[in-house]
Each structure stands twice: as structure tokens, then as C-alpha cells.
Amino acid sequence: MEERLLGRVTRAAGVPDLVSVLAERLTPTDLQSLMLAVYAARAGRVAPAELLASYERNRFAGPSPADPRVLAVFDAAAFALLGELGYAGVELSPLSPLGTVGAVTGVSQHKVLTTSRNSEVLADSTNVLALESAARRRDLLRRDPRSRDRVRLCASHRLVRGQFFDRPGTLPHFRLLALTTAGRDEGSFRFETAALTEQLDAHLRLLAEGRREGLLIDRVRVSVTDLSQGVRRDALTSVLDVLAARHPEVAFGFDDEREQGRGYYRDACFFVHATTAGGDELLITDGGFTDWTAQLLSNAKERLLISGAGTERLCIRFAAPG
Template structure:
């Protein structure tokens, strides 16, 4: 349904059904030509002073507050520990509709262009497309990339910006049965991040006592369905950048989910092997996680190290999705995605010079 703003525009222009005509009746190539002409005319009327004014007030076009040398140090360490992954330098744009169709992101929260592409809001989307393309010639695909992404949803948490740098990884392959693919590569992604923290410690970062949480999102979803909680309830009330959102949501509805529990498969195949390898980290199976429910399809990870200010920030996050299964029309396809906010790490975990 058209928004109130669209109704007003159509009324003021005296063209009923304008939005539908442009979206449905007008061929995509004609719409692109029309919009190119419109913006060319607007650009001719633009003033230099307006460009400067926008640069001064608009966070969307402002540079990062992080020193680029800190990003370089982070990326050098990340690529070093992710040596098993093919490193990509991604395009700044991806196919139009990819993020909304695969990741469920509202199109209003993406930077849509008139060239039938959109600004990259999630680098794992682009890597999932590349992994699906490569799967015809390889049994196992591992990709990683450091990229600045742009997201246009309103941020009400201090320090968050509409564009930020993210180091991400994806692993794609075929189901081997008995959760063997899932547990092996979940361990692998967690291992990369914990080794990264060790390397960063030697490069001037303070990253202490990382808390690694593993969750079985399918099991959580089943419990919430029995309690009458829908995906829309969670989508409206829980956000990844609203720290503590899961706990508040569950408390308000009187739902008791275990923040720490025994999960034989995850404990034996993921937690215990990693605990022996990384004694400096804390591990738990968290079945009270709601962030990413409906987005991740299966096991998920989250890592929250302690920063110099004493707080823990969930800097690394990931889980299994059905993206390559949908792209390749094969339910046996498996895809693990994960990422770490290098912007947040450089802001919160870097020692002051």
C-alpha cells in the first residue's frame, strides 16, 4: 500500500496511481532514463554551498572517526588468521533486491540507486552470491572480506553510524549429515575470531576474556512458538544494536529461557574443543538469544570481549542461513556467515595513543 507521503504527492501532482505506474507499468529501463534526467536537472541547480552544508550535517557522507591506520592494523591481523579463506575486495554495490530477498532487510534501510543496484548493507550477502556462483566448481567455499557497509535504518545507540567497517566470512558447502558440516565450520569461524583477538592484543588493542555464546536458533524458535511469540513480535522489539533487548523482551512476557544450558551436541563438538584451545575465553550455550531469530536457520555464534571501559560489546556475530539453498534450489546446501565490527573494535578496544 502506498504511504501517506506518496498519496500526498499523487494528490498534489494530480496523478492518481503515480507510484504504481512507475513501479509496475513503466519498464525498468524507462524508469532509469526518467530518473537520470530528473537528477541531472536537479544537479544543474545544485550549489557548492549546499554540498558543503550537507557534508557538515549529514553523518551519511561523513568520514569515519577511526584512524585509517587502526583499520589497516585490524585488517592485517584478520587476513593473517583467516588464511584458509579466499580474500575478496568486494564491489561497493550488489544486485538490486538481494538484501531484501535473502536477508529480509527492508528496502527503505538500503541505499538504492537508479542503476538497478544497491549500496552494500551486508557484505555477507555479496559473498553468499559469490559462494553460490563458485559452488558448481568446488565442494567447499571459504570467503572473507573487509568492507565498509552502509545501512539507513535509524540508530538510537550512541556511537553507531550509518556506515561502518566490517570484516566478514562465509563458508558454503553441502550437508554431510549428523551436523558434521555445521559443527566443524562453527568451530572454525569462532577459532578465527579468538585467534584474531590474540594477534590484536600484540598490536595495541585490549581485548580481554571474550565471552563466546553458541545458540541453537531452531530450538529457541520452537519454544517461542509454543509460547505464542511470533517473528513479528521479535522483529518489532529486539534489535542487534539494542544491547540487552532479548532479556527485556523475555522478562516483559514472563518467558523463561536458559541463558546457559547443557546442549550435548554443541558442548561436545564445539564448546569443549574450543575451551581447551582458548583458556582465556569463556564459553556457554545460550538458549535465550532472540537477536537474529528467523534470520539464522540453525546454530549461531556471538562473541563479546571485555573492553578497557569494563563493558562487554557483542562485536562478532554469525550463524547458518538458507541463502545458498535458495539461490541454488537445493536444500542440502549449507551456508555459515559471520562478521566482526572492526569499526566498533577500533573505537572500543584500541589503547589510547
């Protein structure tokens, strides 16, 4: 379908190799100037009445049904807790460099809202936190090439996804609380074991904090998927044993059937599910190990654990009636 669409566009423009001309022959600055001129001309033809109609039908433009006061209260409690746990809060820009998602993940650019200024609207804040982590780790490595100092970051941000969501009530934009832990390989999976324990503990404490703030969170379940073909099974089991002792009310286990995230994560990944008062079990948190900082720093010794909690889903679906 995409080839047919591009074929029609290039025929209408009268330039058979239009895509390669724009993508390869123009510099980024020239392409940006061209696109700015095109959209300035189009915007100049928009009448106020047409603008309102566009706002009402544009799936990217409508507001969220979430109560901003609830989100603000949860964010304040989350940042206070995460600060105590050693995570530095980062207020991210709404934009990031073109290729922020695709360059290190292989995810299609079609899932990202690309701008006319050679940038993209944030589709996943963990990708930007990976960039910030790599920059901070690079500074540490300049002072000590073997630095094992960990960089723990967190951000609460509204993300925009380009793909179409067909579930009723699902918007292409939503709020996510992201955590990242970056560091260096310490041997024997020590960095990974410590980082995984810390992040899962943080997410479970956040859910407990949500209960104290009035969210009706019933059962919580953590599932870890071993992507190492059993090599890291004992270490992962030890993580679950430690967490089970800290959080006896939470169910822990392995999910060896999980397919989502294979090829995206490495070594291990995890889900955190929570059950509403009405009995609906919902995915709240997704996370796992990636090689993003290793790619960004061209250093195979670098390690990164990422995770994201859907705080908007949490604050809407688990809110008390009224």
C-alpha cells in the first residue's frame, strides 16, 4: 500500500525519484527550509472554522480524559520517592533529534511523529533518557575510563505514538513515568542483578504509594522473562527471591511464553500487572535491558536497564468513583 501511495505522489509531483531527492540529495537544513515553506503556505490557507473542525477530528489533538490534578499528585509523590531511591528527575523537551527511536531500536519511523525541523516528537522517553545517560556516562568515562558509577534517571512525560490504536478510548498520546539505570559491566551479571532489583522495587513502591494516595489497586503481579536461554536464570531467580521478601503481597514468577520485546530487549525483560477493584488485570509497567548506551558510546561494556509505567492508565482505571 505504501508503494502505491508513493507512486501516486511521485507521479502527481512529476518527479519519479522524489523520495531519494528529498532524503539523500538535500541537506537536512535545505529539507527543513523546504518543509517550513510548504507548511507555512498550507497554514496560511486554514480558516478559523476549518481549524476547529480539524481540532475535533485530529486524533493527535484531542485532550486526555485524565484529571490533571490526579496526575500532578501522583507525579509529586513519585518524584519524592524516586529521589529518595537515588533517581535524578529530568524534565524532557517535547522534541528530540530525528532518529532518536529508530537509530538504536530498529522501530519503524512510521510509529514516530516526525516534524519538519529534522526532529521528532517524543514517542518513548526511555530513548531520550538513554541519550542523557550516555552523555553523563561519557563524562564519567573521561575522568575514569573504567568508571562503574551508575546514572539513575527518571522522567514523567506525555508521549505521542504515530501508529493507529483500534482499542476504544485509546489515544495516541499518554503520560509515562520512565526510569533508566546506566552503568558498566561489573562481571557475573552484578550490574544487571542490582539494577533490576532496584527498578522493580521502585515500581512496586510506586504502586504502594498510589494506594496511599487513593488509587484502588488490588492485586499486583510481576513476571520476568529470561532472554538468556537459561544462562542468567539463577541470578534472575535471586532477584525475585529478594523482592518477594520485601513485597510479600505481590505475586512473582517467570513468563517464558512472552513474545513481546524479544529482539528489543536483551538478557531479561519484565511486566508489572495490576488488578482493578472490578477485577480487570491491566499492564502497568514494561521494562528490560537494552544495548542502547553501548551503541551510543561505541562501548560494549556499557549497560542500560529501562522501564516505563503507564501512569495515565493507572490514574484513570484505578481511580475511586467520583
